[in-house]
Amino acid sequence: MNHKIINFPTFISWFRKSRRDFSRIPVLIWLNFLTIICLGLLSIYAEVRSKGQGIENLFSDPFExxxxxxxxxxxxxxxxxxxxxxxxxxxxxxxxxxxxxxxxxxxxxxxxxxxxxxxxxxxxxxxxxxxxxxxxxxxxxxxxxxxxxxxxxxxxxxxxxxxxxxxxxxxxxxxxxxxxxxxxxxxxxxxxxxxxxxxxxxxxxxxxxxxxxxxxxxxxxxxxxx
CATH class of the missing domain: 1.20.120 (Four Helix Bundle (Hemerythrin (Met), subunit A))
Structure with missing residues (x-):
């Protein structure tokens, strides 16, 4: 319990700092948001169409x-x-x-x-x-x-x-x-x-x-x- 109480203010301060940092770089907010949306849509498509292998291919290393x-x-x-x-x-x-x-x-x-x-x-x-x-x-x-x-x-x-x-x-x-x-x-x-x-x-x-x-x-x- 004490461990959680000690770490909770640290998490709050980290969250506030993160919000301040991202507010200074608004383009990064949009890039993260759009990337998450695109990856989410791809995941839904792969699940509905059973295209998991296609998603894996998108992230495969070009290695022979x-x-x-x-x-x-x-x-x-x-x-x-x-x-x-x-x-x-x-x-x-x-x-x-x-x-x-x-x-x-x-x-x-x-x-x-x-x-x-x-x-x-x-x-x-x-x-x-x-x-x-x-x-x-x-x-x-x-x-x-x-x-x-x-x-x-x-x-x-x-x-x-x-x-x-x-x-x-x-x-x-x-x-x-x-x-x-x-x-x-x-x-x-x-x-x-x-x-x-x-x-x-x-x-x-x-x-x-x-x-x-x-x-x-x-x-x-x-x-x-x-």
Whole structure:
């Protein structure tokens, strides 16, 4: 009994602190709420439709017991996407409103990279290919759309980009274009195809991530010195 009496005020204070912390980050309240709702609906659907295996598949690790290195380089590429997006998003939140143009540049950079990342991570283009049944046509169309986005992005922020050491960004764009071209080009060797497509994309992501890390670090350091 005494143990409960001692711990009860501790729980109340913890609850109050949690409420204060969450009230300072309202977006986290909504994200938690929406996630719980979605998981609840999935659980109900799985129970009604006897789709428990499908739910398990959603949370399964992409691991092949006989090939322990299965998907390692793909996972590294996905991590690089996330790092670049996080750098841009975090720097945008740190910079003052006076740096409006640079903040807009970083925001659109993060949005564009997020679009490419979600396609890469969740295989959205492959899903469209399966749905429409025209593999090369769909992929070519999607890559042309992404290419148009990159051109619009480069033209819209060309003045901001010119003030930065933009060669790594240019290299990344060229390697992404090369990777996309290889993806729709039939090659006999699977190893060569993977190296030319995914290997060049990985190098492009390294250049992209380091570019945004460098310009964001310099921008924040300049603000601190000022």
């Amino acid at each position: 017991a006989s090939v322990f290195y299965f998907g390692w380089l793909t996972s590294i590429s996905e991590i690089m996407w996330c790092v670049a997006i996080a750098i841009c998003g975090f720097t945008t939140a740190l910079l003052p409103r006076a740096d409006y143009r640079f903040r807009v540049f970083l925001s659109f950079s993060a949005l564009l990279m997020a679009l490419l990342y979600f396609d890469d991570r969740f295989r959205l283009t492959l899903i469209l290919c399966t749905f429409f049944g025209a593999y090369r046509v769909v992929k070519t169309t999607v890559y042309l759309v992404y290419g148009s986005f990159l051109i619009i992005y480069a033209r819209a922020f060309r003045q901001t980009i010119k003030k930065t050491p933009y060669v790594p960004l240019l290299i990344a764009f060229c390697l992404f274009a090369f990777s996309s071209a290889i993806d729709i080009t039939p090659l006999g060797s699977r190893g060569i195809h993977a190296m030319l497509e995914d290997g060049t994309k990985l190098i492009g992501l390294i250049n992209l991530t380091v570019y945004f890390w460098y310009i964001c670090q310099r921008k924040i350091a300049h603000k601190i010195r000022a």
